[in-house]
Amino acid sequence: MPTIQLKVNGQDHTVDADPQMPLLWVLRDLIGLKGTKFGCGMALCGACTVHLEGNPIRSCSFPVSAAAGKKITTIEGISANTDHAVQKAWIELQVPQCGYCQSGQIMSAVALLKSNPKPTDEDIDTAMNGNLCRCGTYQRIKQAIHRASEIMQS
Amino acid sequence: MSTSSIDRRKFIQITGITGTGFLLGLQQRGYGKTAVASFTNEAAGYNLSPYILIEKSGGITIFNTRPEIGQGTAQSIPALICEELEVPLEQVTIKQSGGEKQFGAFQGVGGSYSVRGSYMELRKVGASAREMLLTAASQQWSVPVTECRAEAGKVIHASSGKSLTYGELAEAASKLQVPKKPVLKDPKDFKILGKAAPRPDVPLKSSGKAVFGIDADVPGMVYASVEFCPVIGGKLISVDDAKSKAVTGVSQVEKCERIVGIYRHDGVAVIADTYWAALQGRKALNIKWDKADKEAFSSLAYNQKMRNLAKEEGKPDNKNTGDDTALYAAPVLVEAFYETPFVSHSPIEPMNCTAHWKDDGVEIWTSTQVPSELVSEVSREFGLPAEKVKLNVPYSGGAFGRRLINDYVLTSVALSKKIGKPVKQIWTREDDTRLGPFRPPTFSLLKAGLGRNGMPMAFRHKVISPSIEASMDKRYDKGKMDKGMTEGISDQDYLFPNMKNSYVFADVDIPLLYWRAVTSTTLAFAHECFIDEMAVKAGKDPLGYRLSLLKENSSTYRLLQKLKEVSGWEKPLQKGKGRGVAQYKFFAGQCGHVVEVTRKGDGVTIDKVWSVIDMGTVVNPDTVKAQVEGAVVMAITAAIKNGITFDKGQTVQSNFNNNPILRISEMPDIEVHILTDQTGQIFGAGEPGLPPLAPALCNAVFAATGKRIRKLPFDVNKIA
Ligand code: FES
Ligand code: FES
Numbered sequence: 056m057p058t059i060q061l062k063v064n065g066q067d068h069t070v071d072a073d074p075q076m077p078l079l080w081v082l083r084d085l086i087g088l089k090g091t092k093f094g095c096g097m098a099l100c101g102a103c104t105v106h107l108e109g110n111p112i113r114s115c116s117f118p119v120s121a122a123a124g125k126k127i128t129t130i131e132g133i134s135a136n137t138d139h140a141v142q143k144a145w146i147e148l149q150v151p152q153c154g155y156c157q158s159g160q161i162m163s164a165v166a167l168l169k170s171n172p173k174p175t176d177e178d179i180d181t182a183m184n185g186n187l188c189r190c191g192t193y194q195r196i197k198q199a200i201h202r203a204s205e206i207m208q209s
Numbered sequence: 210m211s212t213s214s215i216d217r218r219k220f221i222q223i224t225g226i227t228g229t230g231f232l233l234g235l236q237q238r239g240y241g242k243t244a245v246a247s248f249t250n251e252a253a254g255y256n257l258s259p260y261i262l263i264e265k266s267g268g269i270t271i272f273n274t275r276p277e278i279g280q281g282t283a284q285s286i287p288a289l290i291c292e293e294l295e296v297p298l299e300q301v302t303i304k305q306s307g308g309e310k311q312f313g314a315f316q317g318v319g320g321s322y323s324v325r326g327s328y329m330e331l332r333k334v335g336a337s338a339r340e341m342l343l344t345a346a347s348q349q350w351s352v353p354v355t356e357c358r359a360e361a362g363k364v365i366h367a368s369s370g371k372s373l374t375y376g377e378l379a380e381a382a383s384k385l386q387v388p389k390k391p392v393l394k395d396p397k398d399f400k401i402l403g404k405a406a407p408r409p410d411v412p413l414k415s416s417g418k419a420v421f422g423i424d425a426d427v428p429g430m431v432y433a434s435v436e437f438c439p440v441i442g443g444k445l446i447s448v449d450d451a452k453s454k455a456v457t458g459v460s461q462v463e464k465c466e467r468i469v470g471i472y473r474h475d476g477v478a479v480i481a482d483t484y485w486a487a488l489q490g491r492k493a494l495n496i497k498w499d500k501a502d503k504e505a506f507s508s509l510a511y512n513q514k515m516r517n518l519a520k521e522e523g524k525p526d527n528k529n530t531g532d533d534t535a536l537y538a539a540p541v542l543v544e545a546f547y548e549t550p551f552v553s554h555s556p557i558e559p560m561n562c563t564a565h566w567k568d569d570g571v572e573i574w575t576s577t578q579v580p581s582e583l584v585s586e587v588s589r590e591f592g593l594p595a596e597k598v599k600l601n602v603p604y605s606g607g608a609f610g611r612r613l614i615n616d617y618v619l620t621s622v623a624l625s626k627k628i629g630k631p632v633k634q635i636w637t638r639e640d641d642t643r644l645g646p647f648r649p650p651t652f653s654l655l656k657a658g659l660g661r662n663g664m665p666m667a668f669r670h671k672v673i674s675p676s677i678e679a680s681m682d683k684r685y686d687k688g689k690m691d692k693g694m695t696e697g698i699s700d701q702d703y704l705f706p707n708m709k710n711s712y713v714f715a716d717v718d719i720p721l722l723y724w725r726a727v728t729s730t731t732l733a734f735a736h737e738c739f740i741d742e743m744a745v746k747a748g749k750d751p752l753g754y755r756l757s758l759l760k761e762n763s764s765t766y767r768l769l770q771k772l773k774e775v776s777g778w779e780k781p782l783q784k785g786k787g788r789g790v791a792q793y794k795f796f797a798g799q800c801g802h803v804v805e806v807t808r809k810g811d812g813v814t815i816d817k818v819w820s821v822i823d824m825g826t827v828v829n830p831d832t833v834k835a836q837v838e839g840a841v842v843m844a845i846t847a848a849i850k851n852g853i854t855f856d857k858g859q860t861v862q863s864n865f866n867n868n869p870i871l872r873i874s875e876m877p878d879i880e881v882h883i884l885t886d887q888t889g890q891i892f893g894a895g896e897p898g899l900p901p902l903a904p905a906l907c908n909a910v911f912a913a914t915g916k917r918i919r920k921l922p923f924d925v926n927k928i929a
Contacts, residue, residue, distance in 0.1 A: 056457065073457065076485045084432075084483055089424040090417020092606070094557045095638040099865040102557055130417030137416040145415040149407060149831055152839055153279030154414025155421060155558045155606025180874035187865060189557050189607050190279045191842025193873040195835070 059123050063088065064132030074120035078112075079103045081119045082129060090130035090158045094187070101186030104159035105129045111166040113185075130158040133165055141165050144203035152190035160186045164200050173204050255383035257338035259311040260290060260331070263383075267376030269294075269301045269362065274316035275323040276305060276578060277410055278605040278612070279839075280895045281832035282323050284408040288828060289327055292401045293335030293394055295359035296375070303409060307600035308584030317579035319613055319723070321797035321893020324828050328891050329393075336391035338382070345382040346373050405831035410604065420603045422576030425563035425633060431460065433624055433634040434487040435476040436494055437467060437644055440858035441506075441719055443498040445475035452493040453479055458486025462494070463627055468590070469616040469646060469720045470681040478624055484635055500858060506718065508854040508861075512548065515652045515673050515715050519546065523671045523711025524690035528699035531707030536667035539658025543746050546654050547735035548920040550852025551647040553868060554724060558606020559641045562621035565631035570597030571622055576605035578612040586615050587622055609843070610723040614646070642868050643860040647853055648724030649675045649717075651694065653735035658707075663747025665758070667707035670698045670736060673715055677728075680721035687714050696728040697795035697900075698736055702765040703758040719855070725843060726896035729795040733900030734848075734907070734921060737791035741908045742917065751908060752778055752790045768792055768801045768821050768884065775882050776803035776819040787813075787913025791904035798892030799823045800837065802905040804877075806913050812926035813910055815845065815877040822897055824883050825890030833894045834881040840898025841879050846871045848903040849925045 056071040063086060070085045077096075082088045082105070091114060094102030098113040105114045106128040133139045137146070141164050144150075151157045160183070167174055167182035174182065179200050188196070254262040254270070262270040271290050277283040287303050306312040339359050346364035347354040350371060357364050365372045375382075396403065413419035438445070450462035461480040466473055479490035536542070562575040570593055577583050580602050588595045605612055617636065625632040636644075651674040658667040672695050679685035690712050698710045724730065744754035752773055759766040772778070772790060782788060785808040792801030800822040806813040820837050827833055850869045854861045862868035907918040916928050923929075 072483075073485065073489075076483070080483060080485045084485075087426070088417075089420075089426070092421075092557070093423065093559070093635070095865050097638070097864050097866070100557060100638075134416075137412050137418075142412075142415045146407070146411055149411055149835065151279075151411055151414035152281075152835060153556070153558070153605060153607040154410065154419050155556070155604075157414050158417045161415065183873045187557065187870055187872065189555055189609070189843070189870060191839035191871070192835070193842060193871075193876045194838055194879055196873065197876070 059119055061086070061119070061122060061127060062125065063127045064129060070119070072119050075118050077115050078105070078117045078119050078122050078127070079114040082114060088129050088131050092155055092158055094156065099187070100156070101159040101163060102156050104162040104186065106162060106166060109166070109169065111163050130162060133161070139165065140206040141168065141199070141203040143206055144199040148195050148199040148202060150192050150195040150199050152192055156186060156188045156190075160188065160196055164196070164203065167200065168203060168207060172207060174200060255379040257341055257379070257383055258334045258387070260334050261294065261338050263375050263379035265376050265379065267362070267374050269296060269375060271301050271303050272306050272312060273303055274306045274312050275318050275327070276580065276602050276605060278318060278578060278608040280318065280323070280836060281408055281829060282318060283410045284406060285324050285828045285832060286327060286331065288401045288406070289324075289331035290335035292399055293332045294339050296362045298401060298406065298409065300362050305602045306580060307602050308580035308598070310595065314581060316581040319578055319610070321895040321897065325891040325893055328826070328828075332393055333391055336393050337388050340388045340391050341382040341385045342375055342378050344385055345378045349373070349381065402828050403830070406829055408832065421558055421606045422563070422574060422603050423558055423561045423606070423635060424603065425574035425601070427563055427565055427574070427631040430563065430631040430633050431480050431482060431628070432484040432487045433478045433480050433621070433632050434484065434491045434637065435465060435478045435620060435634060436491050436496060437474050437476045437640070438498045438500065439643065440498065440500040440503045441644065441860070442472065442474060442503045443500040443858070445477065446497040446499050448477050448497070449495040452495065453490040456481070456486055456490040456493055458482045459490035461628060462490070463624060465620055465624055467616050468619050469614065471683050472720055476620065478634070480624070480628060480632065484633075488637070503718065503858040506858045507856050511717065511855070515650070518673045518713050518715050519652060519654045519671065521713050523713045524688065525709050525711040526690050526692070526695060526699050529709045531667065531709060533667075533709075535707040536656060536658040536669065539666040540661050541659040541746060543657045543659060543743055544655065545739055545742055545919060546652070547738065548652050549650050549731035549734060550854065550921060551650050551719070552724060552847050552852050553642055553645070553647055553862070554609045554611035555641065555868065555870065556605070556607025556609060556611055559638055560611070560617040560636040561634060562618045563631060563633040564618070564621040564625040566622065566625040566629065570599065571625070572599040572601070573618060573622065574601045574603065575618055576608070576612060577602060577615065577618070578605070578608050583615050583618055587618065590619055591622060591626070609725040610727070613723060638865070639863045642863050646680065646720035646722035648730070649677060649694075649721045651728060651731040651735070653732065655735060655739040657739070657743050659743060659747060663749055665705050665743065668705040669708075670710045671713065672698065672711070672732065673713045675715050675717035675721060677721045677723060679714070687716070694728050696732060697793060698732055701736070701794055702760070702763040703740070703755070704760070725840070726795070726797060726899035729793055729900040730844065730847065730903070733791065733793035734903040737793060737901060737904030738907050738917070738919070741789070741904070741911065755790070764799060764823055765792055765794060768799060768823055771821045771882060771884060772801050772803050772819060775821065775880070778803060785913065787909045787911070789905045789908025789910070789912055791901040791908060793897075793900035795900065797896040798894070800897035800901055802841070802901050804902070804905040804909040806906070806909045808913050810926065812924065812928050813913055815906065815925065817878045818880070818902070820879065820881045820898060822881065822883055822894065823892055824885055824894065825888065825892050827883055827885050830883055833883055836894045837881045837898040838879050840896065841902055842871050842876070844899040844902035845906070847921070848906055849922050852922050
């Protein structure tokens with residue numbers, strides 16, 4: 056197994072893995088960061104969303120070798136105390152139900168707000184359309200992204 | 210849980226239940242336990258009931274027997290105890306029970322039953338404990354108990370200014386007799402119940418810290434992925450695993466089984482040191498299946514069979530009030546046939562279970578709706594005493610009925626037993642989509658005879674469907690009137706002078722299961738669209754027509770009046786828009802929707818949903834609203850997205866590309882209103898929002914386009 060160097064949430068990790076192994080399983084099972092979730096394995100649900108150099112990617116369909124040496128951020132890396140504006144808004148509006156899709160939702164929302172601090176409803180629809188929620192929390196997600204935007208401006 | 214279980218109070222060591230559950234909620238302040246640590250405090254605690262444990266240090270643990278699957282029981286269930294115990298939720302640690310005997314015979318969630326099924330019982334648990342703590346304090350101070358009051362985890366003696374914490378009183382209180390009839394608080398003094406309150410699991414679920422079944426991590430654990438026959442029910446002939454075993458990381462290939470209801474399906478498990486390797490190994494398997502008699506099954510043929518069965522005389526239910534003379538004597542006959550598909554549950558967390566077979570029993574980590582059932586099933590299947598089945602119940606990444614059965618658990622336990630190591634088995638999304646069990650389809654033949662004034666003289670609803678019960682129980686009587694498959698059709702408040710509803714059983718060899726709101730989700734579509742057809746035939750406004758069929762003191766009348774008011778039903782609509790209404794009363798409770806749509810191209814856009822849910826008594830209005838919002842989304846998916854179909858014995862759909870669920874860009878606005886009353890009644894929150902959505906939507910489509918939808922799912926962008 057080749058050795059691969061990864062930079063996750065500011066920390067360096069060395070893993071022995073099949074270069075084709077999706078980043079998702081490396082993060083969850085080899086590094087132990089289990090906040091990133093498995094939902095479909097085919098880039099269809101967004102549960103596995105993480106940031107690569109700040110951009111959201113679906114880690115279930117992203118070979119670990121392509122992430123070598125790049126800056127990876129997972130849900131565990133966006134704040135130390137659950138106090139990112141997006142997380143504050145998520146808690147204020149009580150967004151999660153089962154919660155399983157929410158790491159991915161939050162990672163997509165964080166990326167959206169970074170590139171577009173004041174998104175419209177349409178911007179939110181476009182940025183969040185790849186993140187499925189079977190519990191149906193979409194209305195609150197939309198409200199919470201607007202609220203996070205407000206929190207970030209203040 | 211029974212009242213007598215409250216009396217089984219005894220002093221126990223916390224260690225006696227250590228490790229039997231995960232820490233679910235956590236106080237963000239208070240005793241400073243960490244978010245995901247398991248509860249391994251060795252200090253002694255005192256049980257004032259099996260559900261309440263108070264440590265000398267003051268730490269209070271509340272045991273929750275209703276797993277959190279997204280519906281808010283991590284807050285609503287402990288809230289019932291905490292309200293009466295006089296302790297803020299933020300001060301307690303909430304721990305999920307794992308089927309242990311002391312927590313009662315039924316530990317589980319389903320049927321929107323958690324809060325309504327526990328409402329009085331758990332308040333009594335809290336009130337008894339509060340009275341014991343008050344008595345302990347009054348004895349210690351030698352003052353009348355009436356001079357003491359409980360507040361925020363303390364007992365206070367106002368005139369002397371003395372106070373003692375529950376921790377200081379716990380030992381003495383635990384030695385007192387448990388009051389048989391504790392005095393419950395007056396609802397006007399409630400501090401927690403009835404108020405929108407934040408859920409303890411939300412911060413964990415907003416930070417990736419919440420632990421789900423799939424996150425179980427056991428030292429020495431290996432991963433498994435199991436191939437079942439793609440033709441549902443196919444038998445294993447042989448397996449060539451040479452290529453599979455050559456995959457780096459793969460250690461073993463083992464035959465296994467899936468037990469689902471009355472079926473036992475063969476499988477081949479690939480065991481590896483990573484899940485990825487197990488998946489690669491699985492792809493490399495070369496399996497011969499005997500599919501002989503299963504390959505003939507297809508949706509096309511089955512649907513035709515159900516249509517043919519509609520001609521048969523059904524078994525009428527016991528609400529049958531007349532013969533057919535009135536029906537055929539009526540001046541106007543309305544008749545329609547409605548069809549619905551199989552659907553999948555598709556929680557985003559796929560089925561998974563980690564099991565560790567040890568010398569002295571088995572330990573299990575899994576997302577489940579039914580801890581107590583799971584323990585008894587494993588104990589039955591493997592011949593273990595229940596105490597030897599140690600179950601850890603983390604959060605569930607959705608369930609919707611799917612986690613009421615333990616097929617995936619039994620497979621994992623058997624694999625761990627066979628290979629002698631802890632095994633984490635994870636289904637792929639494809640497994641989850643293809644293998645079921647599914648919500649069964651129901652077809653409905655409806656007839657109504659109307660008088661010249663448009664009022665009904667006779668009404669008939671015949672259901673043709675396979676049966677969930679038949680899928681679960683070999684002794685099922687195929688000739689009976691199946692109450693589960695005709696849910697609610699004879700329980701609506703509408704006054705029909707002559708009604709005969711009936712059931713025709715249609716055999717099928719596909720595993721079936723309860724789906725959120727069960728059969729009401731399909732029957733309400735037929736029933737409430739047909740009421741609309743009757744209104745149209747009568748030339749009446751659909752909402753007004755419904756009101757004219759109801760007694761003014763009925764719950765349905767009140768619900769529809771509220772819907773009329775909040776939706777602005779009487780305000781004229783712009784051209785191209787349409788409104789539809791529907792309601793359904795069934796075992797879980799009652800909800801109604803008004804849906805507004807706008808014509809767009811060959812289809813419509815779904816703009817807005819107004820929902821009214823009748824709760825009777827509400828514990829957390831914000832959670833109830835969230836449940837209705839979610840129910841609406843799930844019901845729209847079932848109405849307008851792909852259902853499950855079969856061809857040559859195989860499920861055609863496999864993942865979210867061909868079995869899609871609603872996306873954020875397709876969301877209507879949802880406005881939820883809650884009805885309450887002072888009667889002390891309490892209804893469910895999780896399911897009632899589903900059944901009326903499809904009919905309200907299709908009635909709106911009719912209002913906007915003149916096209917009547919009688920078959921689900923339908924394409925909202927292209928209405929035929
Ligand atoms: S698990 Fe990666 S998108 Fe679904
Ligand atoms: S909160 Fe359950 S899937 Fe989104």
